[in-house]
Amino acid sequence: MSTADTPSASAGRKRADVRRNEQKLLDAAAAVFVRMGIDAPVREIAAESGLGMGTIYRHFPTRADLVVAVFRHQVDALAAAVDAAPTAGTPYEVLRQWVHQFVDFLVTKHGLAEALHSDQAGFESLHNEFVERLMPVLDQLLKASTAAGYTRSDVRAYDFMLAIGNLCIGVENFPDYQARRMIDLLLAGLARTAPASTGEEPEQP
Amino acid sequence: MSTADTPSASAGRKRADVRRNEQKLLDAAAAVFVRMGIDAPVREIAAESGLGMGTIYRHFPTRADLVVAVFRHQVDALAAAVDAAPTAGTPYEVLRQWVHQFVDFLVTKHGLAEALHSDQAGFESLHNEFVERLMPVLDQLLKASTAAGYTRSDVRAYDFMLAIGNLCIGVENFPDYQARRMIDLLLAGLARTAPASTGEEPEQP
DNA sequence: TTGAAAAGCGGAGCGACGCTCCGTATCGTG
DNA sequence: CACGATACGGAGCGTCGCTCCGCTTTTCAA
Known part of the structure; x- marks a missing residue:
């Protein structure tokens, strides 16, 4: 259940209407997600696509699977962006830029970070x-970045990634909340710093 | 609608059963929140209290109001903890300790950070x-802390508070996620640091 | 071309949710 | 005690994610 069980994509040849409907569903879902956010009712997507709800659930066993399918391309692009590396600076700068791309992605999909x-x-x-x-x-x-001495070595990618996602939560519900500033704060904390004054590296559980 | 419209508390004298039932509801809600988390169905709280749903909604117009009422004491305690200041160190250390108290509170109330x-x-x-x-x-x-030179001055309390709350989201759903470490990372980013190598203070909107 | 089996489709329906509404029970005062 | 004011209870409404099965469409061998 980890490598290849994508229900979408062009797997083995299927009936023509199946492929056509799957595309219809993806398009409709994308449109509805833009209009109403990730939490839009499944019925709404069914209506938009002109298909029935049974069809949706046969193609995508759960709403989350539909969301995944809709954003798969953009996630792939994000994963690939690291190789493109157009304006490469220091490894830390590259990291920072990728993080901000990630944030851009999250905040433009209403409700994605929450979900x-x-x-x-x-x-x-x-x-x-x-x-x-x-x-x-x-x-x-x-x-x-750590190998090059720019960032501390005691931060796990998993924690850092969830933290970034978490910091994006609420951007649209609380317009006063400046998520980007907090992302930058987290990035600043990540940077290796000459530990100056107070207690750092708090290892107590 | 900002100062004194708390539906709970002992406002003007009310009928005896009203006060009794309000306490029953608070107790039942607290118990259910511990057992099933903040998102427990209202019906469950009604069952636990032995009262009807109508009674709940007359006392607390919405579920959120009930949650607020249940946790009001602890929020007050948290607000007061700053004056107690038992193990005062540097202002930065005091700040850090308070933040961790806040986190303690959030992560022990299942689903509160999310809500x-x-x-x-x-x-x-x-x-x-x-x-x-x-x-x-x-x-x-x-x-x-900033006045004493320990922390940067360009961080708003509002952003910081939401960020802390956000970082606590998912602690129980994703046991691998170490929220505390990310909180510390944020605190590290807050500390005024001799800015060493790479770009800092990114002020682009 | 044809016709029946295989494959896919549609939407009524289920259970769960937050919240409302109003007939009924309870309180407290004269 | 009696009666008006007040509060209670829970059936019911609208909405959600998701399922189930009778019906339609596609496919392909004859």
């Missing part, structure tokens, strides 16, 4: 998808 | 309660 860490049943697949695809990338960036 | 930033209708009151009671405290701690 990523939801305890709603079925949404673990969303969480898993993101972790599996993006954590290796972040881990690589982190290790590179 | 705090939920877009669910009616939950703004929960958010507001926390902001109104605790942000002044945090602001004071922050200003003190």
Whole structure:
């Protein structure tokens, strides 16, 4: 259940209408997600697509699977962005830029950050998808920056990734909340700093 | 609608059963919240209290109001903890300790951090309660630490408080996530540091 | 071309949720 | 005690995610 069981994609040849409907569903879902956010009712997507709810659930066993499918391309792009590395500076700078790309992605999908860490049943697949695809990338960036001496070595990519996602929660519900500043604060904390005055490295459980 | 419209508390003299039932509801809600988390169905609380749902909603117009009422004492304690200041060290250390107390509170109430930033209708009151009671405290701690030269001055208490709450989201759903470490990372980013190598103070919008 | 089996589709329906509404029970005062 | 004011209870409403099965469409051998 980890490598290849994607219900979408062009697997073995299927009936023509099946492929057509799957595309219809993805398009409709994308449109509805933009209009109403990730939490839009499934019925709404059914209406938008002109198909029935049974069809949705046959293609995507749960709402989360539909969300995953809709954003898969963009997640892939994010994972690939690390290789492109257009404006490479220090490894820390590269890391920082990737993080901000990640944030850009999260905050433009209404409710995605919230859903990523939801305890709603079925949404673990969303969480898993993101972790599996993006954590290796972040881990690589982190290790590179640490190896070059720019960042501390005691931060796990997993924690850091969830933290970034978490900090994006609420951007639209609380317009006064400046998530980006807090992301920068976290990044500043990550930077290796000449530990000056007070207690650092608090290792007590 | 900001100062004194608390539906609970012992306002004007009411019928005896009303006061009795309000206490029953608070007790039942507290028990159910511990057992099933903040998101427990209202019906469950009604069952636990032995009262009807109508009674709940007459006392607390929305679920969020009930949550607020249940935790009001602990929020007050948290707000007061800053004056006690038992193990005072540097202002930064005091700030850090208070933050960790706040985190202790959040992570022991299953689902509270999530609810705090939920877009669910009616939950703004929960958010507001926390902001109104605790942000002044945090602001004071922050200003003190900054004035003493321990922390940067460009971080707003509001952002910082939401960030802390956000970082606590998912602790129980994702046991591998070490929220505390990320809180410490944020605190490290807050500390005034001899800015060494790479780009800091990113002020681009 | 045809016709029946295989495959897919649609939407009524289920259980759970937050919250409302109003007939009924309880309180407390004259 | 009696009666008006007050509060209670829980059936019921609208909405949600998701399921189930009778019906339609596609496919392909004859």
